[in-house]
Amino acid sequence: MEIAVISGKGGTGKSSISAAFATLDGMIVLADCDVDAANLYLLFNPTHEEETVYTGGHKAVINIEKCSNCGICKDYCRFDSISLLNGRINISEISCDGCFLCYRICPEEAITMIRNDKSRMYSGTFRNGKMVYGRLAPGEENSGKLVNLVREKSKQIAEENNLKTIILDGPPGIGCAVISTITGVDKVVIVTEPTISGLSDLERTVEVIKKFNLPAYVIINKYDLNQSVSEQISDWCRQNVITIAGMLPFEKDVTRAMVESISITEFNPDLIISKKIKSIWNQITSQER
Amino acid sequence: MMKIAIASGKGGTGKTFVATNIFRTLLKNNYNAMLVDCDAEAPNSAAFFDIRLLGQSEVTQLVPVINTGNCTFCGKCHEYCNYNAIFILPPMKIISVIEDLCHGCGACLAACKFDAITEKSVSLGTVNQYSNNCKPSILEARMNIGVMSPVPVIKAAIKQIDNLADIVILDAPPGTSCPFIQTVAPADFVILVTEPTPFGLSDLRQSVETLKTMNKSFGVIINRAGIGDNKVQEYLYHEEITLLLEIPFKKEIAETYSTGKLVADADSFFEQQLLAVIKDISETWK
Numbered sequence: 001m002e003i004a005v006i007s008g009k010g011g012t013g014k015s016s017i018s019a020a021f022a023t024l025d026g027m028i029v030l031a032d033c034d035v036d037a038a039n040l041y042l043l044f045n046p047t048h049e050e051e052t053v054y055t056g057g058h059k060a061v062i063n064i065e066k067c068s069n070c071g072i073c074k075d076y077c078r079f080d081s082i083s084l085l086n087g088r089i090n091i092s093e094i095s096c097d098g099c100f101l102c103y104r105i106c107p108e109e110a111i112t113m114i115r116n117d118k119s120r121m122y123s124g125t126f127r128n129g130k131m132v133y134g135r136l137a138p139g140e141e142n143s144g145k146l147v148n149l150v151r152e153k154s155k156q157i158a159e160e161n162n163l164k165t166i167i168l169d170g171p172p173g174i175g176c177a178v179i180s181t182i183t184g185v186d187k188v189v190i191v192t193e194p195t196i197s198g199l200s201d202l203e204r205t206v207e208v209i210k211k212f213n214l215p216a217y218v219i220i221n222k223y224d225l226n227q228s229v230s231e232q233i234s235d236w237c238r239q240n241v242i243t244i245a246g247m248l249p250f251e252k253d254v255t256r257a258m259v260e261s262i263s264i265t266e267f268n269p270d271l272i273i274s275k276k277i278k279s280i281w282n283q284i285t286s287q288e289r
Numbered sequence: 290m291m292k293i294a295i296a297s298g299k300g301g302t303g304k305t306f307v308a309t310n311i312f313r314t315l316l317k318n319n320y321n322a323m324l325v326d327c328d329a330e331a332p333n334s335a336a337f338f339d340i341r342l343l344g345q346s347e348v349t350q351l352v353p354v355i356n357t358g359n360c361t362f363c364g365k366c367h368e369y370c371n372y373n374a375i376f377i378l379p380p381m382k383i384i385s386v387i388e389d390l391c392h393g394c395g396a397c398l399a400a401c402k403f404d405a406i407t408e409k410s411v412s413l414g415t416v417n418q419y420s421n422n423c424k425p426s427i428l429e430a431r432m433n434i435g436v437m438s439p440v441p442v443i444k445a446a447i448k449q450i451d452n453l454a455d456i457v458i459l460d461a462p463p464g465t466s467c468p469f470i471q472t473v474a475p476a477d478f479v480i481l482v483t484e485p486t487p488f489g490l491s492d493l494r495q496s497v498e499t500l501k502t503m504n505k506s507f508g509v510i511i512n513r514a515g516i517g518d519n520k521v522q523e524y525l526y527h528e529e530i531t532l533l534l535e536i537p538f539k540k541e542i543a544e545t546y547s548t549g550k551l552v553a554d555a556d557s558f559f560e561q562q563l564l565a566v567i568k569d570i571s572e573t574w575k
Binding site: 037171197 | 298299305330351371372392394396399400432437439444462466468470471486487491492495502517518540543544546547548549
């Protein structure tokens with residue numbers, strides 16, 4: 001069973017809650033799909049068993065010796081990446097989308113396409129099973145593809161080690177990396193917080209999930225920071241027939257646990273928040289989809 | 290005109306909190322300021338202000354439409370497409386466009402020698418222009434739900450910044466990938482907002498490395514100071530990175546923010562601190 005933990009808004013507690021889920025019972029596969037800001041390895045210090053190079057998108061580079069500055073590439077480029085600077089063709093690495101069109105149409109064959117090979121995927125063992133995580137090189141796009149790679153690897157490892165559960169810690173937002181994280185999973189957990197931004201991002205996230213027809217569970221984290229907004233979120237979920245799996249109180253020890261590189265449930269299983277996380281997990285995993 | 294981007298590797302460290310409060314502070318102190326919400330996947334800045342929608346422009350992309358009458362199923366368009374957005378089975382005379390994968394580059398159009406490809410435009414999102422106190426001052430990039438990349442909408446919003454404002458605050462999306470780069474690229478200075486936790490530090494390091502390769506001037510604001518450890522402060526000291534401000538963790542701040550109110554309105558000390566940060570940045574920029 002694959003369970004994805006996401007949230008439209010960043011910093012609502014996705015990773016802390018994923019980490020707690022990962023250390024509750026038995027052995028699991030934990031996949032950090034937030035390839036843009038992978039953090040779970042900090043808590044679990046997994047062994048480095050395998051490293052895979054992920055080559056991302058291409059960037060066009062001009063060879064000024066061959067270029068006749070005819071400007072055809074500039075006319076064809078739809079990403080505003082090619083300009084004439086002092087009569088010379090200049091390609092902006094930042095806005096280049098890597099479509100290859102300039103490379104194909106250049107009459108002087110003065111354009112080459114280069115690939116960034118700084119992104120990586122790692123897999124290894126941690127105290128509660130196996131872990132897979134990706135690290136996207138700065139400035140890269142196509143993070144959805146790296147997420148797909150992380151998920152394929154997780155499934156392969158789960159099969160090899162006969163592990164039944166895969167927990168996917170997702171990225172923030174609602175773009176391609178999130179869509180890659182939730183496509184085809186069994187259940188989605190959305191972590192939100194009682195702020196107006198939290199509610200607005202929850203609404204957008206739920207719209208994305210609806211397109212995939214996935215069973216979704218909402219966790220309102222730090223619900224006591226604003227009880228009335230928490231109520232508003234609960235009402236909204238009820239109106240939209242979305243299960244509220246639970247509300248977690250604000251707990252300073254969550255950060256203390258992070259500083260000590262353990263999950264909150266490992267830090268102190270007797271805290272109210274730890275018990276609630278356990279009951280939420282039991283509820284989510286016991287229900288048939 | 291000076292452009293300041295507010296960014297962070299990690300989500301939820303307080304980018305929007307800092308951006309909206311700095312913007313309010315600038316307006317209260319009679320600066321000619323503009324706020325641009327570039328977090329197109331999850332835009333939230335405008336909700337903190339008493340605003341009116343002035344205008345809305347749609348951001349579109351072209352996708353190919355194949356006229357199978359003219360198509361010879363030669364496969365050239367499929368070969369030119371670097372995004373696997375054209376599916377073709379020549380023996381079966383099947384060809385179709387997978388619009389979700391298309392980036393609108395126009396390569397297929399350039400490839401086709403048989404006039405079998407035309408284009409239609411599809412919506413990716415909107416750029417919304419709002420007025421605050423009767424003055425056009427907020428731009429919001431808002432990506433449509435289901436669209437893969439926020440980058441075209443972010444680019445469109447940045448293009449709409451007019452030269453009328455003296456200071457532009459860009460509220461960036463989280464991370465260090467393409468959407469982040471697009472937002473910080475036009476900025477003269479970047480404020481990185483972080484929190485003093487291991488996750489905050491790890492993501493801060495990545496943001497710092499990225500900004501260094503881009504040769505950007507930047508400084509750091511530590512939000513929720515006191516909740517974790519002192520490793521972020523130690524890192525900044527070691528790397529000789531400017532610590533612009535530490536905002537202490539207070540439940541009152543979290544409560545004020547959660548209801549959509551601005552702390553700079555209630556706390557004049559905080560307002561003065563933000564003003565000092567902007568003055569510092571303006572000095573270095575000159």
